[in-house]
Amino acid sequence: MSTKSIPVVTSNNGTRNRGRKVAVIGSGSWGTTFAKVLSDAGCEVTVWARRPEIASEIQVAKRNSQYLPGINLPKTLKATDDLATALKGARLVFLAVPSQTLRQNLLDLEPFLDRRSVLVSLVKGVEQTTTMRMSEVIIDTLDIGPERVGVISGPNIALEIAKEQPTGAVASCVDLQVAQEIATSCSAPYFRTYVNTDVVGTELGGVLKNLIALAIGIVDGVGYGENTKAAIITRGLAEMTEFAVASGADPVTLSGLAGLGDLIATCQSPLSRNNTAGRLIGQGYSQEETREQMQQTAEGITSVPPVLELAHERGIVMPIVEQVQMVLSGTMAPKNLGPHLATEDDVPRPELRLGVPQPGVGSAL
Ligand SMILES: NC(=O)c1ccc[n+]([C@@H]2O[C@H](COP(=O)([O-])OP(=O)(O)OC[C@H]3O[C@@H](n4cnc5c(N)ncnc54)[C@H](O)[C@@H]3O)[C@@H](O)[C@H]2O)c1
Ligand SMILES: O=P(O)(O)OC[C@H](O)CO
Structure with a gap:
């Protein structure tokens, strides 16, 4: 058997992201894991935690034992319970809080936001009271254009990623260049981020x-x-x-x-x-x-x-x-x-229809 070494896949984003300051709002399982991804991609990351004890554990011990037991976080990762400190100099602000609290969290952080910053939702829910998607909640609350709002989504079970098991995701923004900037910030050796402009x-x-x-x-x-x-x-x-x-x-x-x-x-x-x-x-x-x-x-x-x-x-x-x-x-x-x-059919229906389902032209279901 050959003893030749197998090349290790690495990313050059560590250098591409040098000096890039980003903030992660929320320090539950996904916020903390995503902060690790951003750090491993070379960004300067500060996580905001609502509870001071969690901020302190991440900042000092480089652990979040409640949400990611056994995971060592990057030495460079910073954490705070102060929104102004977390947001200082951050051009990209990643949001990882529950969908039903996002609106209030946005109101709280608005005074400290850089006017050019881009807000990126990592949240996978809908606001119950308004039926809005999270990008819509961001636009509605902060009164900003869609080119300043991004979304990241994909097969991203936090604990697997925290263990650096490889996966991929999509960064989306109506402005392709912004989507590319977001994707670059979070492309780590074990986390490949693609882009699209289909936010919905x-x-x-x-x-x-x-x-x-x-x-x-x-x-x-x-x-x-x-x-x-x-x-x-x-x-x-x-x-x-x-x-x-x-x-x-x-x-x-x-x-x-x-x-x-x-x-x-x-x-x-x-x-x-x-x-x-x-x-x-x-x-x-x-x-x-x-x-x-x-x-x-x-x-x-x-x-x-x-x-x-x-x-x-x-x-x-x-x-x-x-x-x-x-x-x-x-x-x-x-x-x-x-x-x-699921359905009560008089006549058995075709399983699949060719082409794209069109709203109002009969259901594919
Ligand atoms: N965990 C995952 O694998 C994963 C992956 C992708 C996306 N997501 C999405 O990320 C979002 C956050 O999920 P999570 O997994 O981090 O949840 P979590 O339950 O692990 O953490 C939620 C965090 O929000 C905090 N929180 C609760 N109420 C708050 C409030 N009023 N203001 C601010 N913070 C508050 C909690 O203290 C906790 O730190 C969800 O929309 C989820 O669907 C999660
Ligand atoms: O743990 P869940 O069910 O919130 O899923 C986590 C992520 O969304 C998986 O991609």
Whole structure:
């Protein structure tokens, strides 16, 4: 056997990002992990933590033992509980807080923002009270143009990435140059970031896969096997695509990392909080008991009602998401969730239609 050494894949972003100051708002599992990615890509990173004890543990011990047990964070990573300190000199500001608190967090940080800064959402939820996507919440709250707002999404289970297991993501902004700047800042040797300008599709991929992962968790909790799960994933992708296209997304985005890629990761991983929440509900725990058991954010649970509200407005049928809603509200037993009850057809329908689903031209579902 040859003893030749195998070349190690490295990134030159360490030098490309030299001197680039960035801030990460939120120090839960994803905020802390993403701060590590940015640091490993060569950026000068400061994380803002709401709780002083978490800021202090990251700053001093280079650990976040509540969210990333056993992970050593980069020596250069800084943390603070002071927004002004975190945002000083940051051209890129990455947001990693729960979707339902983002609006208030933005109001709090607005006085300290550089006027040229770009805000990048890492959040995969919808605001319940307004049904807005996170990029819309940013634009609405800060009254800034879409060229100053980006989104990053993809198959990104935090703990795997914190262990430097390789994966990819997409950085999206209506301005391609800004998307490229964001992608450069977070391209580390184990984290490959692609670009697109389809903010709607990139963002909705991350929101909608959580709802399908809840369904997968529910049937897993019931004890159903791989056929049921494969059918839900496949039909789930069709629901996601139809909803996203009706919202203005490019269907191609939904077959990329932010759509299919993230759907696979979230539906397969026992580390996924949405998958886990679904599993607990499938095992018979109430929504309240499930919330109590979950120590971390499961965005899917709060996104179901606003997504269905938007689907009804747009004339989109989402049988799997409707079933998840019925299970969550206690009007359907978890064992009844599955593609067999999704529709009642007089005449069996074709499985797939060629071409792109068009809003208002009959449902692909
Ligand atoms: N964890 C992942 O693998 C992952 C990956 C990609 C995207 N995301 C998305 O990132 C977002 C954040 O998720 P997470 O995994 O970091 O969640 P988490 O539950 O691990 O952490 C949430 C953080 O927000 C803080 N927080 C709670 N209320 C707050 C408030 N009012 N103001 C400010 N901070 C508050 C918590 O203290 C915690 O630090 C979610 O939208 C999630 O979908 C998570
Ligand atoms: O743990 P979840 O279910 O919030 O999923 C985490 C990420 O979104 C996976 O990409």
